[in-house]
Amino acid sequence: MTGDIVWPEDSRLALDVVADAAADVLGVALSDVRFHGHRLGDRKALAVEWCCRLSGASQRKVAQYLRYGSETAVGKARKRAQAALAHEPAFGAAERKLIRRLRASKTQTKGNVSSA
Numbered sequence: 110m111t112g113d114i115v116w117p118e119d120s121r122l123a124l125d126v127v128a129d130a131a132a133d134v135l136g137v138a139l140s141d142v143r144f145h146g147h148r149l150g151d152r153k154a155l156a157v158e159w160c161c162r163l164s165g166a167s168q169r170k171v172a173q174y175l176r177y178g179s180e181t182a183v184g185k186a187r188k189r190a191q192a193a194l195a196h197e198p199a200f201g202a203a204e205r206k207l208i209r210r211l212r213a214s215k216t217q218t219k220g221n222v223s224s225a
Contacts, residue, residue: 121165122211124174131159134207143176151193155200157183158190
């Protein structure tokens with residue numbers, strides 16, 4: 110799992126939280142990410158990659174959540190996303206923005222729990 114962020118198990122975010130944030134950062138609707146077809150290009154692949162890497166979900170769980178046919182399709186999307194990240198600087202900036210947003214949401218969640 111080269112390049113994966115390894116969050117401590119207790120602080121991993123739920124798949125739905127990561128998917129919603131990824132779609133928002135990419136400027137697409139989550140329903141479009143789930144839609145079968147090639148409407149979003151690399152942005153769909155990036156959403157899949159980020160869901161796998163930043164949540165506690167397996168590729169199989171991501172495939173089910175995003176309505177992919179199989180976890181093999183998720184693996185292919187992840188390869189496409191890694192190539193896109195290497196060649197398109199804007200996608201790297203979007204990834205950094207997503208990670209900052211997710212870290213902020215984790216901090217807010219911890220703050221709400223501890224103050225309750």
